[in-house]
Amino acid sequence: MRFFHPVKLALPLALAAGLFVAPAASAMKFELVPFGDPAKCGAKCPLVIGATGDISNETPRQFYDFLVKNINDPRVRSIVFIHSPGGGVEASMKLGTMFRKTGVMAVVARVLPAPPGQGPALTVPGARCFSACVYALMGAKKRVIPPDSLVGIHRMHFDTFGRDAGTGDSAATRTYGTGAFIAQLAGYANSMGVSRDLIYSAEQIAPERIHIVTPQELRKWRLGSQNF
Numbered sequence: 001m002r003f004f005h006p007v008k009l010a011l012p013l014a015l016a017a018g019l020f021v022a023p024a025a026s027a028m029k030f031e032l033v034p035f036g037d038p039a040k041c042g043a044k045c046p047l048v049i050g051a052t053g054d055i056s057n058e059t060p061r062q063f064y065d066f067l068v069k070n071i072n073d074p075r076v077r078s079i080v081f082i083h084s085p086g087g088g089v090e091a092s093m094k095l096g097t098m099f100r101k102t103g104v105m106a107v108v109a110r111v112l113p114a115p116p117g118q119g120p121a122l123t124v125p126g127a128r129c130f131s132a133c134v135y136a137l138m139g140a141k142k143r144v145i146p147p148d149s150l151v152g153i154h155r156m157h158f159d160t161f162g163r164d165a166g167t168g169d170s171a172a173t174r175t176y177g178t179g180a181f182i183a184q185l186a187g188y189a190n191s192m193g194v195s196r197d198l199i200y201s202a203e204q205i206a207p208e209r210i211h212i213v214t215p216q217e218l219r220k221w222r223l224g225s226q227n228f
Helices: 038-044 059-070 089-101 133-138 179-191 196-202 215-220
Strands: 029-034 047-052 076-083 105-108 110-112 122-124 128-130 142-144 150-153 157-163 170-176
Touching: 029 059, 047 059, 047 110, 059 089, 076 110, 076 128, 076 133, 089 133, 089 179, 105 133, 128 133, 133 150, 133 179, 150 196, 179 196
Parallel strands: 047 076, 076 105, 105 142, 128 150
Antiparallel strands: 029 047, 110 122, 157 170
């Protein structure tokens, strides 16, 4: 699997500020990870992309820049191992659209390079793709959720923190997605081959909770497979 030429990646990356912006403290980072047995392939081992952290407004641009920087390396494969607690909904849709444009296969997993001389790269159990991460995952051409990984959904929201005007105490204001935005998100899911019912089901889950998508729901909502 190889990436398309970068001229085909030209996408409108301007993102609306305000709603559903992910915290910047642990913003998503991209790195190339050798995925093969160095004893057999040496310096020619294929490279996959590790994507770990929150999806912020800057993430789609950073992914684009990452691809442009590495696209001419023949070892790079269009496989993204993603591990994320979520982030911005609009940014996640942008990232998912880029995944689709580039023909990415996304795997909910963490991958680490093996120590020198100790065989192929290691996949670490317990990866997750929660909240808005699911909307980025949708964009992948093929989506794999191994049995030891978790995908979780809940109602989209954005909390604004400030001070109560009367008491001076800290206070939070919670904003939810409008009906129009939910419809837009459902349309995006449908365009990626995923059932709109996933979006409507997520909107029934309280923001304080995470519903772990079951293998049956993976199939029902056409979100992905547990097998490569």
